Amino acid sequence: MLTRRDLTIAALSIAATCGALALSGQTPSVLGWAVYDWNSIPVVKTPTGESRQFFRAPTATLDQLEVHATTLKPGVASHPPHRHANEELIIVDQGTVEAFGEGKWTRVGPGSVIFNASNTLHAIRNAGSGPATYHVISFVTDKTLALEKNAQH
Helix, strand or coil: CCHHHHHHHHHHHHHHHHHHHHHCCCCCCCCCCCCCCCHCCCCCCCCCEEEEEEEEEECCCCCCCEEEEEEECCCCCCCCCCCCEEEEEEEECCCCCEEECCCEEEECCCCCCCCCCCCCEEEECCCCCCCEEEEEEEEEEEHHHHHHHHHCC
């Protein structure tokens, strides 16, 4: 079940996207071939560490593909356990994290892949003594949008 927080974030994201599109008078461009250099992605400092937003755009086959990276300070979580309709992959780059899913925490390190299925309660936290960096790849399709719409009713 989606939480009020999930619905609020989704509604704000949709409103911001629609507002930006209305102001620009354009529909979002379909993402084509591209290269994103880690060093050219702006770093945003957060209370839990930092993040880098590579892109969030439609593709030829997806309503939205998003890639971002998060670096967590030792001992902190990005946010409390939550759920959302979109599916996502998390690829651990450095450090040790604990991933929450299926009601338990699982410790993994660099190179590990975590799959957060649609509407499953999940979370991630830094379980090491140094920074932990992971990449998130999130997919939105017409099925995702239908799940979100049904959850609002």
